Amino acid sequence: MVTFKQLEAVYWVAKLGGFSQAAEHLHTTQSAVSRRVQELESVVDTQLFDRTLRTARLTEKGDEMFSVAQRLLAQRDEAMEQFARPEVVERRLRIGLTELTAMTWFPRLVSLVQAYYPRVVIEPDVDASVDLREKILADELDVAIVPEMTEDGRLSQKALGTIRNAWMCKPGALPKDKTFRIHEVASQRLLSQGDRSATGLAYDRWFRSFGLTPTNTLASNNLIAIIGMTISGLGLSHLPRECMMPLVDAGLLQIVKVSPALPEVTYVAMYKSEQRSSLIASVIMLAQECCDFSRAFQIGNDQGTAKSV
Secondary structure: OOOOOHHHHHHHHHOOOOOOHHHOOOOOOOHHHHHHHHHHHHHHHOOOOOOOOOOOOHHHHHHHHHHHHHHHHHHHHHHHHHOOOOOOEEEEEEEOHHHHHHHOOOOHHHHHHHHHHHOEEEEEOOOOHHHHHHHHOOOOOOEEEEEEEOOOHHHEEEEEEEEOOOEEOOOOOOOOEEEEEHHHHHOOOOOEOOHHHHHHHHHHHHHOOOOOOOOOOEOOHHHHHHHHHHOOOOEEEEEHHHHHHHHHOOOEEEEEEEOOOOOOEEEEEEEOOOOHHHHOOOOOOOHHHHHHOOOEEEEEEOOEEEOOO
């Protein structure tokens, strides 16, 4: 088997013009350098240096080996540099995300990743959380930012943050000061993201835990469409409370008081359990740092900090 030490020996003997010079450069002995060259000659079954001369001169095959050694050693050094210096990591990073993440803090994550890894190209894929999970399993995504889902031994999840949802309707569609019981909410027309949404599935289970199954539902996999239909008075929907407050303050939405309140939803970074990427681990840590569902349309500046528009 050819080793990097053998390739280094051939490369530096040829580069510096002698075994002793190569030994000094490699911080070893001349005999060790000679032994490594001989080992490589034995592996490839050919003489690499012309030993009839006083100087270390490559044979024709030795010249070919020198070119091979130069290329392989350069590739090794480049690979080690990428591990040692995150800023030179160069690859595509396929990130799946739900619509809510895309319309709130995802631009901040992109800004942070670009600050630390300027040669990483981010390829976002906005889709329903169930579909994103399937894409991870199919190796079509590296990581997905989704609401927490049921455990799957093939996947790992790292918590990023939580979001508090509230029932909302068109102002005046329901009494503003009344506190509704959950069975009263279940009797309303509900606007839902359907069974491809982890949040929608979680809240279906929440209703069932009280023995309720809403029957008058209108499903859409588009969050913006649900917000628009709610504003238009087509039904009652669960929406991110803090993120929607500008629309509440503007008189476009009304928060409906319900008891018990909706449970919080935890968002996670999901990836294959077999994944062993230091880049993905770092990106997840950056996601934990900037995860913030409180404001829509956040942007990141060159330093990765955020402001609202």
